[in-house]
Amino acid sequence: QSVLTQPPSASGTPGQRVTISCSGSSSNIGSNYVYWYQQLPGTAPKLLIHRNNQRPSGVPDRFSGSKSGTSASLAISGLRSEDEADYYCAAWDDSLSVSFGTGTKVTVL
Amino acid sequence: QVQLQESGPGLVKPSQTLSLTCTVSGGSISSGSYYWTWIRQPAGKGLEWIGRIYPSGSTDYNPSLKSRVTISVDTSKNQFSLKLSSVTAADTAVYYCARSLHYGGRSGALDIWGQGTMVTVSS
Numbered sequence: 001q002s003v004l005t006q007p008p009s010a011s012g013t014p015g016q017r018v019t020i021s022c023s024g025s026s027s028n029i030g031s032n033y034v035y036w037y038q039q040l041p042g043t044a045p046k047l048l049i050h051r052n053n054q055r056p057s058g059v060p061d062r063f064s065g066s067k068s069g070t071s072a073s074l075a076i077s078g079l080r081s082e083d084e085a086d087y088y089c090a091a092w093d094d095s096l097s098v099s100f101g102t103g104t105k106v107t108v109l
Numbered sequence: 110q111v112q113l114q115e116s117g118p119g120l121v122k123p124s125q126t127l128s129l130t131c132t133v134s135g136g137s138i139s140s141g142s143y144y145w146t147w148i149r150q151p152a153g154k155g156l157e158w159i160g161r162i163y164p165s166g167s168t169d170y171n172p173s174l175k176s177r178v179t180i181s182v183d184t185s186k187n188q189f190s191l192k193l194s195s196v197t198a199a200d201t202a203v204y205y206c207a208r209s210l211h212y213g214g215r216s217g218a219l220d221i222w223g224q225g226t227m228v229t230v231s232s
Contacts, residue, residue: 044222
């Protein structure tokens with residue numbers, strides 16, 4: 001069961017900015033880096049953000065991450081149709097495991 | 110570039126042991142910069158981290174699965190494996206293997222994933 005809480009859905013029109021929240025606790029987000037994954041339909045997840053706000057090579061700068069205390073957020077600016085996907089946050093937990101978020105489905109209207 | 114490929118039975122009977130192997134190509138599994146990880150995802154649901162192994166054989170497991178999970182590594186074959194015992198229908202899922210960046214150990218950075226393999230638990 002997920003210990004990181006995300007809203008089940010988010011939406012926007014093309015060009016808009018969408019933000020997804022991820023709420024955790026002192027044992028995970030509060031004391032460790034946050035990661036974000038994008039999962040397009042029928043495919044494996046892809047690392048989108050690592051170490052709270054770092055983009056791997058090839059990830060557009062429209063995607064940005066931030067963290068404050070025991071919460072984190074992912075922002076998608078200039079929303080595009082190809083951004084329609086499921087997004088998951090993740091963080092190391094002091095229980096010596098990785099916790100994933102509940103997942104957010106982003107719809108481009 | 111490094112690629113990961115899962116393999117194993119797509120159907121497992123209840124109470125039996127699920128066994129999967131992940132073959133790493135394009136790079137050495139013995140690199141000290143990475144952990145090798147298993148994740149699963151039931152249909153229409155979220156991701157669940159199962160566990161990881163370091164090339165030395167050191168492992169970490171999800172506390173909720175720890176009593177049933179064993180992850181092992183075969184550096185000579187550039188493979189790592191998952192065994193999940195006493196399976197039930199609740200273990201039906203797509204199982205992914207992935208490479209995790211080390212980041213001092215406390216890492217959730219899964220930078221390369223296999224395509225995933227569907228495992229159904231049914232009699």
